[in-house]
Amino acid sequence: MDYCMKIHAMNAQMDHTPLAMVDTYGCQQNEADSERLRGYLSEMGYGFTDDEHKADLVLVNTCAIREHAEQRVLGNVGALTHTKRANPNQIICLCGCMAQEEHVAKKVRESYRQVDLLFGPHALWRFPELLWRFRATGKRVFEHTDEAGSIAEGIPVVRQGGVKAWVSIMYGCNNFCTYCIVPYVRGRERSRRPQVILEEIRGLVAEGYKDITLLGQNVNSYGKDLDGPMDFADLLKEAAGIPGDFLLRFMTSHPKDASQKLFETMASSEKIAPCFHLPFQAGSDRILKAMNRVYDRAGYLDKVRRLREQIPDVVITSDVIVGFPGETTEEFEETLSLIEEVRFDALFTFIYSPRVGTPAASMPDPMSREEKLRNFQRLVDRQDQISEEKHAAYIGKTVRCLVDGKDEKGLTARTPGNRLVRLTGEESLIGSFVDVAITGANKWSLFGELA
Ligand code: 5AD
Numbered sequence: 001m002d003y004c005m006k007i008h009a010m011n012a013q014m015d016h017t018p019l020a021m022v023d024t025y026g027c028q029q030n031e032a033d034s035e036r037l038r039g040y041l042s043e044m045g046y047g048f049t050d051d052e053h054k055a056d057l058v059l060v061n062t063c064a065i066r067e068h069a070e071q072r073v074l075g076n077v078g079a080l081t082h083t084k085r086a087n088p089n090q091i092i093c094l095c096g097c098m099a100q101e102e103h104v105a106k107k108v109r110e111s112y113r114q115v116d117l118l119f120g121p122h123a124l125w126r127f128p129e130l131l132w133r134f135r136a137t138g139k140r141v142f143e144h145t146d147e148a149g150s151i152a153e154g155i156p157v158v159r160q161g162g163v164k165a166w167v168s169i170m171y172g173c174n175n176f177c178t179y180c181i182v183p184y185v186r187g188r189e190r191s192r193r194p195q196v197i198l199e200e201i202r203g204l205v206a207e208g209y210k211d212i213t214l215l216g217q218n219v220n221s222y223g224k225d226l227d228g229p230m231d232f233a234d235l236l237k238e239a240a241g242i243p244g245d246f247l248l249r250f251m252t253s254h255p256k257d258a259s260q261k262l263f264e265t266m267a268s269s270e271k272i273a274p275c276f277h278l279p280f281q282a283g284s285d286r287i288l289k290a291m292n293r294v295y296d297r298a299g300y301l302d303k304v305r306r307l308r309e310q311i312p313d314v315v316i317t318s319d320v321i322v323g324f325p326g327e328t329t330e331e332f333e334e335t336l337s338l339i340e341e342v343r344f345d346a347l348f349t350f351i352y353s354p355r356v357g358t359p360a361a362s363m364p365d366p367m368s369r370e371e372k373l374r375n376f377q378r379l380v381d382r383q384d385q386i387s388e389e390k391h392a393a394y395i396g397k398t399v400r401c402l403v404d405g406k407d408e409k410g411l412t413a414r415t416p417g418n419r420l421v422r423l424t425g426e427e428s429l430i431g432s433f434v435d436v437a438i439t440g441a442n443k444w445s446l447f448g449e450l451a
């Protein structure tokens with residue numbers, strides 16, 4: 001905070017209030033990190049803009065999960081040469097998961113000279129110090145050493161959403177799925193102390209937030225690294241005990257430690273949203289083993305069955321990868337049959353993307369891109385039908401929904417299971433729970449009227 005003050009004093013001497021643009025890619029964890037970076041920037045005296053031409057400082061918070069995400073970031077950072085040429089005092093910062101990758105840091109250092117400051121997720125809490133160093137010396141600052149280990153508390157937060165808030169409960173991942181870069185860039189699992197999490201949630205409820213999502217790469221292993229005997233189900237139960245009208249969600253869960261205790265805890269409280277994001281990644285046991293997922297198809301299906309036993313109308317969503325190295329079309333068909341068996345409400349579908357340094361990147365990968373794309377399309381088409389059928393089943397029902405915003409088509413709301421509902425009504429309803437009669441549906445959303 002001392003560094004924030006020092007930068008604040010510098011900014012106060014400028015002839016205008018300096019503006020910062022924060023550009024975020026990737027997952028909700030990154031969104032939550034950007035809220036903390038905005039918190040710091042605000043303490044430093046920056047205002048905010050969405051226009052890179054007007055920004056005195058551009059902060060790009062990057063994602064490394066797939067190559068496509070990285071290409072987009074590099075393209076956009078490349079385009080910032082023009083804004084910097086127009087405004088040579090513009091400061092360009094690159095942070096997030098890509099910044100933690102050695103080969104990316106090297107590339108940026110050599111070929112993206114417009115980037116003044118680069119730091120990985122481990123150094124996020126030191127952003128004010130790093131920015132100060134750059135501003136004091138004018139020399140580029142690159143900070144991507146592998147120093148993960150502790151958690152910094154007390155970082156200021158400027159939140160984006162009106163009724164929704166993210167709360168990180170832990171950082172990092174210990175699972176080392178063979179395709180995934182996350183454990184390398186975000187380090188080992190570290191849980192925040194329950195007291196600070198519960199305090200943060202109490203504060204959010206008091207501020208009027210209605211939809212609170214607990215975040216972590218694998219929330220089900222929450223607490224394993226803490227001294228006290230608190231696991232994720234215990235934390236969720238305590239959070240649900242906080243007085244107020246709000247809903248709790250969480251993501252992401254690894255099937256290996258999604259426990260019966262967690263399912264029962266969810267069923268025990270109306271404040272815990274009846275939805276579960278449970279990535280399965282592949283339907284074939286051989287591929288699951290090659291991915292190091294540590295469960296098999298039967299184990300996954302058993303978790304789904306037990307979850308539904310506790311919460312019959314639970315909304316289940318999942319992630320799946322098509323075209324993992326060596327996956328045959330027969331094995332891919334096991335993925336198809338798994339989605340047929342489970343009938344997910346929605347699916348996030350990805351084509352495998354090799355990540356430097358992960359074991360899968362050096363596995364033989366004989367299937368052509370065309371065949372992977374064909375399989376991918378079959379999966380998407382089948383899931384679209386299932387999503388549409390699942391949505392159609394809501395027609396005629398009345399559902400208590402949280403009105404969370406509006407766009408050019410009208411108000412948007414969410415069912416407890418997080419399905420998007422479109423309805424017409426007064427803007428003043430945003431932030432309220434209302435009963436909605438569902439009158440129509442397509443594969444993406446439901447349509448309704450105030451009941
Ligand atoms: N290629 C494709 N998809 C990936 N995911 C993670 N790593 C990769 C990769 N290398 C997907 C997984 C994960 C989701 C967040 O991204 O499905 O659950």
Ligand code: SF4
Nearest residue numbers: 173175176177180182
């Ligand atoms: Fe990646 Fe697997 Fe960890 Fe998820 S559980 S972040 S897919 S390594």
